[in-house]
Amino acid sequence: MAAMPTKEKPGARTAKPAAKARPPAKKRPAAPAKLRRITAAGRVDLYSARGYLDSGTLDELTVNIPFDVYFQDPAVREATKAYNFDEAFTVPWEPGISHGPTSARFVVVDYDGTTGMINPPAEWDKDENVFRDVNKVVLNRNNLKTPQFHQVNVWATLQNALNFYESGAGLGRRISWGFEGNRLIIVPHAGYGENAYYDRDSNSLQFYYFDHNGERVHTCLSADIINHEFGHAVLDGVRPLYRESVQVETAAFHESIGDLSAILIAFRNTKLRKQIGVVTGGDLDKDSALSSLAEQFGRKDEKPYLRTALNKLTYKDVKDSPSHHYMSQVITGAMFDILRDVYRYNRDVRKHSVPQSLWFTASRMQNLAIQPLDLLPPVDVTFADYAEAVLRAEQIVNPTDPDGYRGLMLRAFGERGLLSKARIKELKNEPAVLSPVEMRVFHEACDIAASRANAYRFLDDNRRQLLIPYGADLVVSDLSTAVKFTTRRRRQAKHVLLQYVWREDVPIRGSEFGQFDGQTTDLLCGGILALDIDGNLLAWARKPGTLPLIRAARGEDKKVDREADAGTLRRKAFLSSLAARIRAGNVGGAPAGGAMGLLQKSIAPLNSYVVDGTVRFGVAPHIGIGDHTEDQHNQMGDRSWSISS
Numbered sequence: 001m002a003a004m005p006t007k008e009k010p011g012a013r014t015a016k017p018a019a020k021a022r023p024p025a026k027k028r029p030a031a032p033a034k035l036r037r038i039t040a041a042g043r044v045d046l047y048s049a050r051g052y053l054d055s056g057t058l059d060e061l062t063v064n065i066p067f068d069v070y071f072q073d074p075a076v077r078e079a080t081k082a083y084n085f086d087e088a089f090t091v092p093w094e095p096g097i098s099h100g101p102t103s104a105r106f107v108v109v110d111y112d113g114t115t116g117m118i119n120p121p122a123e124w125d126k127d128e129n130v131f132r133d134v135n136k137v138v139l140n141r142n143n144l145k146t147p148q149f150h151q152v153n154v155w156a157t158l159q160n161a162l163n164f165y166e167s168g169a170g171l172g173r174r175i176s177w178g179f180e181g182n183r184l185i186i187v188p189h190a191g192y193g194e195n196a197y198y199d200r201d202s203n204s205l206q207f208y209y210f211d212h213n214g215e216r217v218h219t220c221l222s223a224d225i226i227n228h229e230f231g232h233a234v235l236d237g238v239r240p241l242y243r244e245s246v247q248v249e250t251a252a253f254h255e256s257i258g259d260l261s262a263i264l265i266a267f268r269n270t271k272l273r274k275q276i277g278v279v280t281g282g283d284l285d286k287d288s289a290l291s292s293l294a295e296q297f298g299r300k301d302e303k304p305y306l307r308t309a310l311n312k313l314t315y316k317d318v319k320d321s322p323s324h325h326y327m328s329q330v331i332t333g334a335m336f337d338i339l340r341d342v343y344r345y346n347r348d349v350r351k352h353s354v355p356q357s358l359w360f361t362a363s364r365m366q367n368l369a370i371q372p373l374d375l376l377p378p379v380d381v382t383f384a385d386y387a388e389a390v391l392r393a394e395q396i397v398n399p400t401d402p403d404g405y406r407g408l409m410l411r412a413f414g415e416r417g418l419l420s421k422a423r424i425k426e427l428k429n430e431p432a433v434l435s436p437v438e439m440r441v442f443h444e445a446c447d448i449a450a451s452r453a454n455a456y457r458f459l460d461d462n463r464r465q466l467l468i469p470y471g472a473d474l475v476v477s478d479l480s481t482a483v484k485f486t487t488r489r490r491r492q493a494k495h496v497l498l499q500y501v502w503r504e505d506v507p508i509r510g511s512e513f514g515q516f517d518g519q520t521t522d523l524l525c526g527g528i529l530a531l532d533i534d535g536n537l538l539a540w541a542r543k544p545g546t547l548p549l550i551r552a553a554r555g556e557d558k559k560v561d562r563e564a565d566a567g568t569l570r571r572k573a574f575l576s577s578l579a580a581r582i583r584a585g586n587v588g589g590a591p592a593g594g595a596m597g598l599l600q601k602s603i604a605p606l607n608s609y610v611v612d613g614t615v616r617f618g619v620a621p622h623i624g625i626g627d628h629t630e631d632q633h634n635q636m637g638d639r640s641w642s643i644s645s
Contacts, residue, residue: 044095064090065129067156068140070221088270091159099123101131101155105162107183108151109204113191119147150188154207154220158186161230164265168485169363170370171238172495176478178236178243179203188220196225198232200243205229224262231261241379241477241501241524244618246578246606248324251619253381255328257373260335263290263309264365267339273358282347282354284340285310291336309336315383315417322584324605330416331383335390337412339365345403363487368394368405371484377541378477378499379524380570384423385541387413391427392539397486439465445535449496452476459500466527467563469547472502477526493532501526504545505614506571512579516587516608519615523574525567546571578617581606587617 038046046063069089100108100121110119122131122139131139133148143149165171177184178200185204193208196219207220207229219225235257236243242250266272267290280286291309311333318327342364346357372389391413394406401407410427413419419427441461448458455476463470478499484492503522510517525545530538544567549560581587588604608617 043093047093047095050092063093065093066090067152069153069156070223089156089160091156092163093129097124097126101152102183103155103159105183106155106158106186108155108186108188110147110151110188112189119151119189122148122151147189150218150220151186154186154188154226157223157226158184158205158230161227161261161265164261164268164366165234165370168483168489168491169366169487170484171374171482172371172484172492173480173482175234175237177203177233178240184233189218195219196229198229198236200236200240205233223266227262227265228258231258234261235373238373238478239376239378239381242381242619244522244524244616245380246574246581246617247380247382248322248327248577249319249382250380251324251605252318252327253331253383253386254619255324256331256335259309259328259332260369263332263336264362264369266290267362267365270359273362274355277354277358282357284343309333314415322586331386331418334383334387334412334416334418335365335369337416338368338390338409341408341412342368342405345405345408349403360487367397367485367487371397374482374495374497375528375530375539375541377528377543378501378526379543380574383418387418388427389539389541391430395430396538397492443535445496445531445533448498448531449479449481452479455479455498455500459498464550464552466529467542467544467549467560468500469502469545470550471547472504472525472545474500474502477501493534495538496529496531496533498529498531499526500529502545504547504571506575508575508578508615510579512583514582516582516615520613521578521615521617523571525570544570 043063050063067089094103097103101124102108108121110121111117112119120134122133123136125132128138131148131152133139133143133146137143139146139149139152162175166174176182181203183203185202187204187206190206190208192210194210196205196207198205205226207218207225209216209218209220211217232254235254242254245251272289276284276288276290280288284290287308287310309329309332311329313330313333315330318330321327339361343357343361346352346360347354350357352360368390372386372393375389375392376385387409391406391409394409395401398405410419410424414421414424439458439462441458443454443458443461448455456474459466459468459474459476468474476498478497480497482495482497484495486492502525504525506521506523508516508519508521523545525543527540527542529540532538542563544563546564546567549564551557551560586604587606587608589608606617606619608615610616
């Protein structure tokens with residue numbers, strides 16, 4: 001608001017007759033409360049310009065709409081008054097919000113698989129920007145028991161999570177789902193059971209309810225569970241071929257991204273950070289609401305939470321585990337180590353206060369943990385792949401590393417056993433971020449980004465330089481551009497993100513493959529190229545195969561030899577892992593779905609199906625919140641697999 005003009009003192013004009021008379025004082029602008037009554041057309045204009053307005057202005061002008069949502073879950077609210085409702089919670093307004101709730105990317109369908117009933121939807125009052133229940137009562141903290149409040153709670157929480165991922169501090173681009181269509185179906189009361197999961201085959205997030213100590217627990221009211229499951233949906237959208245993996249580690253990475261989503265989205269909340277400072281005294285080594293996940297859900301097993309990021313597990317401890325939930329804790333713990341180290345640096349070295357350090361760390365971790373997802377290979381991700389993507393993303397943002405963050409990250413990944421000592425030494429001497437792509441045929445980055453057809457020609461023209469076999473039936477699996485921000489909201493150079501894959505036939509021979517002996521399967525191969533708009537190479541991650549590579553005209557190429565060796569190792573590891581999981585009884589047929597995506601009571605962790613005469617294997621179509629304690633020591637096959645596998 002402009003400053004008010006200063007009133008003249010009496011007699012000022014008499015004392016200085018030559019001075020010009022000041023114009024009449026301008027009328028004070030209307031108070032912010034009155035600005036909220038903007039026209040429908042005005043709100044659309046503000047919505048169009050939201051990228052140029054700060055959050056305070058968006059809140060004031062109701063382009064961000066306030067909603068009452070549970071801070072974490074009802075049990076946490078009852079136990080700690082500080083974690084009541086999130087008074088600062090807002091959802092970006094959209095022109096298409098309607099009953100359901102329904103928005104551009106989500107639609108709530110409240111079908112209960114246990115009762116067979118559909119609950120009436122929350123009704124959108126576009127004049128007042130509120131949702132109402134079937135009795136026209138506004139849905140807020142005074143109206144908690146209705147199914148419609150549950151619908152709004154889960155929808156609003158997901159809208160906020162989507163913004164967390166798509167904002168410039170995150171991926172800096174719109175994300176697609178791992179299925180055809182643009183709306184993710186939300187089922188807040190999917191049925192009776194101790195579970196919640198993302199299910200690609202029904203395009204949905206399923207949230208169940210159960211009874212514990214005489215109390216009904218709704219997973220759709222837990223922010224941790226909602227954000228965890230949404231993390232699965234996001235990762236499935238940006239890397240859909242992770243589903244076609246027989247590696248336990250790939251499924252474990254999915255779980256870690258779910259847990260990190262819950263932690264980091266909660267960490268962005270000012271009220272949570274303030275309470276963490278009070279509870280821990282600024283010592284993040286102490287257990288708190290930040291490190292604990294799904295408190296109310298965990299109490300069903302007489303535990304204070306489902307999982308915690310405060311763990312000491314190393315890769316050696318978990319690498320042979322059959323449980324992806326158990327294995328996932330290593331990467332979650334490593335990232336929480338980094339979070340604590342960034343916090344300590346700002347508190348101890350920069351001498352920031354506890355609240356300042358927590359605020360900076362929350363902002364920093366969104367960049368540090370989410371932006372690297374765009375630098376991951378398109379298939380068979382490992383924890384080491386993610387560790388290297390985190391390091392590379394940090395190098396892109398801060399190439400001179402003024403605060404030594406790369407050093408603390410390398411230390412955390414080394415102590416957890418995610419990177420070898422030899423690899424850490426190599427990464428310390430990694431070349432400059434911006435390096436030209438030495439290609440046989442030059443293509444402008446903007447032309448590559450224009451279409452998948454253009455991107456394919458770029459790849460095909462430069463197969464030898466990109467280590468792509470001449471005989472590979474190459475597919476551009478994804479092409480996008482992103483505008484990411486630094487922690488100071490400075491725009492990075494626009495990124496061109498090009499994913500490419502091919503499939504190699506792999507005969508299955510041997511009794512260790514059981515019923516699949518004599519069939520043929522696929523080995524997925526490919527890579528991700530991240531370029532800036534000037535064509536400089538930002539990152540390049542690959543998963544090679546075994547088809548012959550094109551060699552240089554003047555003899556042997558050491559890079560080609562290394563790539564061929566890596567491809568041979570991948571093929572051996574693929575067959576070894578497949579045999580182990582078949583031997584353990586982990587592989588079943590394609591699961592039969594039910595109404596609204598509800599699945600049968602037991603299902604194998606991997607399913608098999610045939611495409612054009614070739615058998616393919618992949619993770620079961622749902623990925624649930626799960627609980628590692630019940631299956632961390634299970635030897636895969638000595639019990640019927642539950643739906644939360």
